[in-house]
Amino acid sequence: MKRLLSLMILSALLLSGCSGQGQRMKDPVTFYYLRSQFEYGSSQSVMDGEERESSGHRDDLRYLMALYLMGPSGEELRSPLPSGTRILSVEEEASIVTLTLSEMPATMTDAAFSLACACLTKTCMELTQASSVTVISGTRMVTMGPDNLILTDSLDTAETEEPQ
Secondary structure, three states: OHHHHHHHHHHHHHHHOOOOOOOOOOOEEEEEEEEOOOOOOOOOOOEEEEEEEOOOOOOOHHHHHHHHHOOOOOOOEEOOOOOOOOEEEEEEEOOEEEEEEOOOOOOOOHHHHHHHHHHHHHHHHHHOOOOEEEEEEOOEEEEEOHHHOOOOOOOOHHHHOOOO
């Protein structure tokens, strides 16, 4: 009898750990980061999303952006922002989000700043119903929306070939 009870308990423990679903998030949100290795030819070639738990903070954009600044949890993604970047303010007015960040180092190129703004814009547009996001850092300022976020490679080799 003890042996049968032990087998039943062991089976129950093993089966409960084999659901394959892991722990489900109660209120997942998606943060967008740069890929560690770019994959050309897809909509996730430069940036990709990572789900995070927002339970209890779904409507607190400042909290979620602070969580975003902690960076991705996996190695396939990397933060587009230099370490030590801080959020100075987060403003939501109508359908516009304005993020004011600490000043970026002078070594951060305009292209890298634009990529960081694209990641922040895509993240904020998914977290809120914003139609545009303005990112301010020192003297730099970029406003982006869905119309000026191109997320796929668009180089057509037929257009770039020289005539023979």
